[in-house]
Amino acid sequence: MTCIFCLILYSAGSHDTMTYCLDENSAVSGNESKLVKFLNKCMPCIVRPIIMKWSITQVLTVTEQLEAGVRYLDFRIAHKASDPSVNLYFVHMVYTTVTVQDILWEVLKWLETHPQEVVILACRNFDGLTKKLHCHLITCIKQIFQCKLCPRNVVPTLRTMWQHGYQVIVSYEEDLEVLKDCELWPAIPYWWGNKTTTRALIQFLELMKRMGRPETFFVAGINLTENLRYILVHPFGSLKTMTLRSLPCLKMWVRKQCPGPQKECINIIAGDFIGNDDFVRDVIELNTKINPQLYCPSKGSGTNSISFSAF
Known part of the structure; x- marks a missing residue:
């Protein structure tokens, strides 16, 4: 019988994890186009609400997402161009109200009360980060998580993680x-469809599956993406409306997936507004296709302790 500690398990992730706390009064990100910056400067009362409607992808806090069962956190990290300090923020068109350091401490606090849980922190984007700021960020990560960090030379089975106390x-x-x-792992590939329709997104994901899964961690993003044309055609819409409309079809697609090392198997699945529908539960329950004993909900946890994606 296969040991459950050596399985390749499904894990749920949140796309653009930190957008629940975007600062509507912050400057537009340095990565945005000159046109967006110009329009925001000339017509802030009109443009800023539109930016906020199409930038927010999550409404649950990071702790609430972890409680819901999310184990892959998508951190888009940036430094404000006009900020003389070394403070780092999260970003999606605009910056967050909270700093990266504060959220890392929040994740640690949650892990200390859930010693058998493992999370993946995907640090990405790095808008405005210099070598000095990268050094500052990495130092913060190491100081906060210390021995909970799993080195990349370790094969991260659950048995190994639990034996050594690795959680991050x-x-x-x-x-x-x-x-x-x-202590740092290479960037985890993210299958981003960049599609405005559910049908096109599913076609993209199926094409990627036929091409074959990477040998290591990777993410299938079931998040739709707006473009300027879509926004103009839907002037009263929002990313949340766009996402909620797509959930029934995406839910059916998720339930059809199979975990494992085979070519067309998927590893981590990440989405927007993860608190809506049964997304996280559906992803975790896919592990029962390997072993029915894996799914055993614990009271108040929102998920089970076997919710980690390994090789």
């Missing part, structure tokens, strides 16, 4: 920094 895998989207530090 940090995926870092900056190759030069990864080479310097054994």
Whole structure:
């Protein structure tokens, strides 16, 4: 009988995890186009509400997402161009009200009360980060999580993670920094469809599956993406409306997936507004296709302790 600690398990993730606390009064991100910056400067009363409607992808706090069963956190990290401090924020068109350091402490606090849970922190984007700021961020990560960080030379089965007390895998989207530090893992590939319709998104994901899964962690994003044309055609719409409309079809697609190392198997599945529908539960229950004994809900946890994606 296959040991459950060596399985390749499904895990649920949140796309753009930190957008629940975007600051509507912040400057527009340095990564945005000159047109967006110009329009925001000239017509802030009109443009800013539109930016907020199409930037927010989550409404649950990071602790609430973890309680709901999310184990992959998508952290888009940035430094404000006009900020003389080393404070780092999360970003999606605009910056968050909270700092990266505060959220890392919040994640640690949750992990300390859930010693058998493992989370993946995908650190991405890095808008405005210099070498000095990368060093500051990595130092903060290491100081906060310390021995909970899983080195990348470890094969992260649940048995190994539990035996050594590892609870955090940090995926870092900056190759030069990864080479310097054994606590950092290479960037986890994210299958981003960049589609405005559910049908097109599912077709994209099925095409990626036929091409074959990566050998390591990877994410299938079931998040739709707006473009300027879509926004103009739906002037009273929002990303949330767009997402909720797509959930029934995406829910059916998720339930058809199978975990495992085979070519067309999927690893982590990430979505927007993860508190809506039964997304997280549906993803975790896919593990019962390997072993029915894996799914045993615990009271008040929102999920089970077997919810980690390994090789």
